[in-house]
Amino acid sequence: MVATGVLTAARQVYGSLGPAFYGLRTTLLTLLLMALLRIKRPEALKEHSPTDLGRLLGLDRAPEVKTLRRKLTRLARLGGAERLGRLLAERRVAARGAALGFLYVDGHVRVYYGHRPLPKTYVARRHLALPATTDYWVNDQQGEPLFVVTAEANAGLVRMLPDLLREVRALVGERRVTVVFDRGGWSARLFADLLSQGFDLLTYRKGRSRPVPRRRFQDHVGLFDGREVRYHLADHGVRLLGGRLRLRQVTRLQDGHQTPIVTSRRDLPAVEVASRMFERWRQENFFKYLREEFLLDALVDYQIEPADPARAVPNPAWTAIDARLRAARAEISQLQQRYGAAALANPERARPTMRGFKIAHGHVAQAIRAASRRARALERQRARIPRRIPVGQRTEEPVIKLATERKHLTNLLKMVAYQAESDLVGLVAPHYKRHEDEGRTLVQTALASAADLEVTETELRVTLAHLSSAHRSRAIAAVCQELNAMATVFPGTHLRLHYAVAGAG
Secondary structure, X not given: OOOOOHHHHHHHHHOOOOOOOOOHHHHHHHHHHHHHOOOOOXXXXXXXXXXXXXXXXXXXXXXXXXXXXXXXXXXXXXXXXXXXXXXXHHHHHHHOHHHHOEEEEEEEEEEOOOOOOOOEEEEOOOOEEEEEEEEEEEEOOOOOEEEEEEOHHHOOHHHHHHHHHHHHHHHHOOOOEEEEEOHHHOOHHHHHHHHHOOEEEEEEOOOOOOOOOHHHOEEEEEEXXXXXXXXXXXXXXXXXXXXXXXXXXXXXXEOOEEEEEEEOOOOOOHHHHHHHHHOOHHHHHHHHHXXXXXXXXXXXXXXXXXXXXOOEEEOHHHHHHHHHHHHHHXXXXXXXXXXXXXXXXXXXXXXOOHHHHHHHOHHHHHHHHHHHHHHHHHHHHHHOOOOEEEHHHHOOOOOEEEOOHHHHHHHHHHHHHHHHHHHHHHHHHHHOOOHHHHHHHHHHHHHHOOEEEEEOOOEEEEEEOOOOOHHHHHHHHHHHHHHHHOOOEOOOOOOEEEEEEOOOO
């Protein structure tokens, strides 16, 4: 956590919390260690010994729930979460620049179950439209988070991508980056803008398209991140915006189903295009892991703040007229079907002329003409009504949103804790065969295990208890040696940290 620079960046943003027993450094360390120990919200501190947690902070006791909440409130009033996130992202870019060739962008919807009138959005995992807040995360090609932005009123990916990529450009400079996103960002005009700004794109094709003939598919094999992948692919060019925008389409055929992928990268093998696109599962797994392990969706507080009253929303009056117009058109269609069916079944001996048919079925024709007049009147009425209006005109209630500052700050700290955990998994990987399946579980077990603390004049010696098996202890002991080589000083002291595992010599 010290290596992430979060404490230095926080001091740069917030300065200090003034003279207090629990200052800025202690408050942030408390929140970071809570995340790593799976103490998922401040109220859960009541279930743990303040003395035991205090020892991890170098104090006689950890802060109580009300104290920690007061500190969060004070930090929120200072309003530096956005700047803190930018500084952390800059440090991450400097440390992991090689992993930023592909950036994955996706929105995570946090459902709200309270009684405030929040905007609704579609929640894919629930298959419902519910009151919610949408956070957009940018992750690198290893699935590690880079930064997060909260969307105003659940703005869609097409609306948010330009803002997110301006932030990316400020972070990575002029280097060309490939942005990977799902169908929610499909917009040919947006693609043209991204290419003009020096970005490449990789996304699924949205909407109906002509199936690729089976004879054009071939088997492709590739090795990426130590994993072999095999796909049955077809590769050809596509044109959008009336032929003005030329892109590349790589289509995967699996079990008779075709999955078209569109990209501007013509230099990559088709198998790598497919592999990079399907690696979006890393970001989905990241969301799932943070929801379950770090309680990402939990509310930090119940505060609200004013939202933009000028934000455009659908006009209920326009929607009501449009519904009546659609009903009128449906009635016209049904009457025309009846009229046509009657003409098809018309006995020519009984009514040999069209005039006779019209006399016999005049009531249907009159109904069609009347419905057509109603439809034209509704079209004129709808044309006089604006389709979207400011949200302030739609309701007499105040336009609000959930307070964002505290939630943004805690999201950043959970992101830092996740990054620190990932770095530990990277250290344990060469020493533990099942690191892909059990690496995070092993690290989490080590972090939560008992330990002896010994303070000398120059060191803080941490000796972890022996783990459940010898090979797990040896793996953590190897990590301890690498951590010792970093010569990290415990924050706020001159003591160098020294780690070991009991009985793992």
